[in-house]
Amino acid sequence: MGRYLIRRTLFLLLVLFIVSMLTFLIFLKLPPGDPARRAAGRRSTARIIELARHNLGLDRPWYVQYARFAKGLIPLPGFFLNEQVYFSYDNFVPVKEEIFDRIPVTATLAAGGAVAWLLLGIPIGIASATKPRSLRDRLGMLFALIGVSAPVFWLGQLFLFVFWFKLGVAPSSGLDIGDTLMESVLSGEFVMPWIVLSLTYAAFYARMVRGNMIETLSEDYIRTARAKGLSERRVVYKHGLRAALTPVATLFGLDLGLLLGGAVITETVFNLPGLGQYAIKSLQVADFPAVMGVTIFAAFFVVVANLFVDVVYAFLDPRVRYT
């Protein structure tokens, strides 16, 4: 297990290096023009441009520039998203401050959405798998088809229009100014965003659980369990589901890691001040230190989530430790 962990950690570091190098090239080296001017923003003064140039190390060799940039990936105080490189000259605040200010909203959205899609997707997948080609299977897969096909921005607008504007049974978009995050959650302002966010994932997970379970339930050991007289419920949930959920667990970790980088469309449609909305606004105003910061932050979370999933997988299925 130890060697497995070391291998996965080294692989994580390699991935982080590739991501950081690509991001460094994309933002700082490849585009034409002066990166200091780009970082400083459209209306910046000569002083700010020179400050940006110095902070980004653009007056130093490229490897110094990269080192400052890559330092932002190290999860230690003073390193992670360091103010030297990741500084928004648009609002004149460290990008880290903005990101950490917005993480709770994104985390709330992601967590709630994740619970919703698990609570929806897995039962539908099980129900479909246990009675394939039945009416409930067809209904379940119809749900999956709609969920996968309907774009989130359309679903969001539809939900707002129907449930808030027409029926008045849900709150409108945005969070009430002055409310804490908990107050916003308790007043139901996250319910529609959770549902909208979860529908696409639930659809996908329903299909995946259905497929995995049908395959698992046709295994010999399941036939043996039935032959030994175990109840169907026990066969399905204790023996069948456990094996079918292993790949789901893998995917769940990755999806959650990705979401923590910002559910961009959901946050924009519902005007939630999270990381995704920050990324969009930063792109719109060409605040590229902020965009760099969000990119690095999201990449870090995805890679770490990947490692976490690998470790969990190794516990669930010891065979993978030897691959």
Add this chain to the structure above:
Amino acid sequence: MTQTVPDPTTRQRGDDVNRYLKALALVAVLGVVATACRSDGGGGGGGDEDLQRGGIMRLSMISDVEDAFDPQKEYYQVSWGLYRCCMLRTLVSYAGAAGEDGGNDLVPDLAESLPQVSDDGLTWTFTLRDGITFGPPYADQEIVAGDFINAMEREADPDVGAGYPFYYSVIEGFDEYSAGEADTISGMTAIDDKTLEITLTGPFADLGFRMAMPAAAPIPDGAADGHEEDYGRFLVPSGPYMFEGSDALEPGGTTPVSGYQPGQSIVLVRNPSWDASTDEIRPAYVDRFEIEIGGTDEDIFNKIDAGELDLHLDGVPPAQLIRKFQQNPDREDQVFVNSADGTRYLAFNLAAPPFDDIHVRKASNFVLDRDGMRRIRGGELVGELARHIIPESLIGDKLVDYDPYNAGTGDVEAAMEEMRQSKYDTDGDGLCDAPACKGVIGAQDEAFPYSDQNALLLDNFSSIGIELDIKSGERSNFMYARCQDPGSEWAICLGPGWGKDYSDATTFGEPLFGSAAIGPDACCNYSLVGAAPDLLADFKYDITEVPGVDAKLKECDEAPVSDERLQCWADVDTELMENVVPWVPYLWDNDVFVVSDRLLNYRYDQFSGQPAMDHMALADAGAEA
């Protein structure tokens, strides 16, 4: 709005200014008397005794302000509206009314009266009111003459990167201070705490307007030190409102105010230091303004329709919502339309083919279906078809009968006739057929209604053989950035608009057509009118000269406030439209606002083109107070 026009007989320039100011003073006095007669007994600006004080007004903005509320930098009507109504007082200001109700007339604000001007028009003296103080964190610190010098020095400071310092170059010593050649602005003197004397480089009769702009609002000594980039988040208020949390700011501190969360929200609360008895302009009924930033136009206007929001500050109401309100007798009074004193236009790059040929530019003016452009934006409600550049209200209706390109649905025949004279129509068939006519790059705003206008533009220009290649992006950081940069590839800027900065055509002059307003760090001569040959060479244009109007602009800037001045600007307009042709103006904007049913006493602030929030009250104020 028509300017006040004295008898145009020969007289000294100083006399003209004094006569103009005396007329304004009379209007101001009458206005004060009139509003005092309507006083609600409890606040500034007279007020209406039927309107209740209190309540929370809920507003929305799609985009954040441009420069984090820094008054020396913000060059954006939404910010200016918030400054005038609520946060910053200036020496002179506006009453927060439509042009036809005196909304373009200057009234005393922090000054006890309109300024005294010397006979030669070069020396202006402002006397401050007694006992007016700043708000937190400089609460109870009296506003003195030196505080206005602080503001102008900051405007001149190159490290600040101010939004419109060119307006203050008329002050003696301003440019020298900006260039680091002087330690003070020699033309600004605090005679004593109550008396500010400003000396000009020439008899510029519109200094009053320039001192009414937010950059001229006073700043306490030291308040902006160390905040060259972010003073807006430490803004010291002088108006009836302030950012929530201003009372928690420390003078010289580094923790910004909590009431402004960039990209998220703005909350304004009452400034405890504001004395209503000193402020005849602002009744200030509402207790609190909560402005959410972000969202989509559709969602925001649905919220207004549902009563969850009161006002949307930077959106264009959809035509179907306007129709819905106007067709309902109970709701038709929730739609307000005012002339915005602004022009929507297409701007040519005079140095970029094929628009380096005046005949192509004229042909484009003939061919554009202005009525179609307006229809896409919402129909007749959104404005009047523009026949020339400067709105009539700023040139005293001098050009009401002037329509050189038959503004309407477009005249293809006339356009083709013009195109035949162009070097880019090689076979004389009225179509642009040289290689430069294909793939002509246009910079455009990606948002509605500009995105919807693209199909019409493509069609119109193709009818004279010009194939546009439209590149769309975010308004400020793509379209305007591209249009302002002579080095970026573009030939026509498709989505700009320009509103007056104050009620004088000079605001349509230098900033738009002066050669000093060219370049990525300047604003906003996109067309490169008057660009010097070496600048054209620096940006690798083949053309070596473009027409300019600098001399004419200077002549009009210095003209006395009189019919002569109005005529001068009208002549600039015709010169531009016929002999330079930098634009295709297509619409003189109206501002259309849709409000919730609980918002009372809607007023339009002609100065900023925004709702005058200081005059509005809430029907349920008592319930929320």
